[in-house]
Amino acid sequence: MIVIQEPAELQSEIKRRRFAAARMGRELSVGLVPTMGYLHEGHASLLRKARANDVVVLSIFVNPIQFGPNEDFERYPRDAQRDLALAEQEGVDIVFMPEVKHMYPQRAKTKVQVSDLTSGLCGASRPGHFDGVTTVVSKLFHIVVPDFAYFGMKDAQQVAVLSQMVRDLNMNVTLVPCPIVREQDGLALSSRNVYLSDEQREQALVLSASLKEARQRIDEGGITTAADLKAFLTDRILSKPLAEIDYVDVLTFPGLEALPENAKIQEIEGDIIAALAVKFGSTRLIDNMLLQKKGVAIYA
Incomplete structure (x- = not known):
């Protein structure tokens, strides 16, 4: 397992692996599991689904632009060493752990916005949240160029919004919705x-x-x-x-x-x-x- 911070380095690593596979006469499938870290069994279940691919990329990035001014960006739980241990245990090939300066080196003037689907549910009480989600996931898709991307159905609105983005922008990636994972007493893992x-x-x-x-x-x-x-x-x-x-x-x-x-x-x-x-x-x-x-x- 390797850990990468720089987007350009990750792009080069994926290209290198695809080129090596092509020289051997085969295509390489890449599976991406985007997360904000503090991994739990729900994330692990996504990683196990992604293992159907030749290369599994796990991204860990607490994305500031999907948090509102009074939300919990600063105190959102983080534990990098624990996350890396779980990733290695689940057979992840590449962990992408950028810092904010790597993903947003300067004030962005571009965002990806999905209308209608984002106006209700969490979009109503968290204005701008889904603009942050679609923008960062679009960036991840351009950096990794995955064949498959895995998302949990606990955030079903997110799955619907990202599916719409992929269709509307003809993104060459298949979204794989995965069932909610719960504690034994029924509480959805979060x-x-x-x-x-x-x-x-x-x-x-x-x-x-x-x-x-x-x-x-x-x-x-x-x-x-x-x-x-x-x-x-x-x-x-x-x-x-x-x-x-x-x-x-x-x-x-x-x-x-x-x-x-x-x-x-x-x-x-x-x-x-x-x-x-x-x-x-x-x-x-x-x-x-x-x-x-x-x-x-x-x-x-």
């Missing part, structure tokens, strides 16, 4: 979970529990409409006194279009998503349940 107090963490279990119960009620016919689903999730979450709802929404996926409140879940032909963002203290957690055609749960 680097921000370390912020939670014991009491907050206990109450945060309501997110996964409410989604699981909602899925059961859909199967049993107790929840039939988008309005029923939204109301059930809202009531269940607010039963926890420390929970402060940012949003509870039910939308099409990946189009992220609002559903009529009387829309019958079992009659909807496309996929729909129930998406949550809830604060416990100062820690904002997201979770979701994706329902495939006619109410069949696939990522939950």
Whole structure:
């Protein structure tokens, strides 16, 4: 495993490996797993998926332009040595660990912006966040030129936005959405979970529990409409006194279009998503349940 900081050095290393493979008469497949570090089992699951490629590149970069002025950029958890140990354990070939000066050596005058899909959910409460995400991921795609890039479905809006960017800009990369990874008690893995107090963490279990119960009620016919689903999730979450709802929404996926409140879940032909963002203290957690055609749960 090698560790690289400079974008130009990484570009040269990928070119060198592709050229060496071509001289032997074969194409080299490159898989990219973009992260902000403080790796956990969710990231490890993405790295294991990426191992299907000849070369696995892990990027670790806490991207300042996707954080708002009052968000947690400075205190976002970081542990480079722990991250490198996990990367080596998972068979990563190249770790790209740039500093801010490497990715943004001067004030950028260019950004990548996806409209519509970024106006709701996390985009509504975090203005400019997705502009930062699409810009940095576009930069990573240009630096690494991966064949496949792996993203967790915990941030389903991010997956939808990046998929739109790839289609609209004819980027020659395949995005691979991967299932949410959870703790044994159901809490979706997140680097921000370390912020939670014991009491907050206990109450945060309501997110996964409410989604699981909602899925059961859909199967049993107790929840039939988008309005029923939204109301059930809202009531269940607010039963926890420390929970402060940012949003509870039910939308099409990946189009992220609002559903009529009387829309019958079992009659909807496309996929729909129930998406949550809830604060416990100062820690904002997201979770979701994706329902495939006619109410069949696939990522939950």
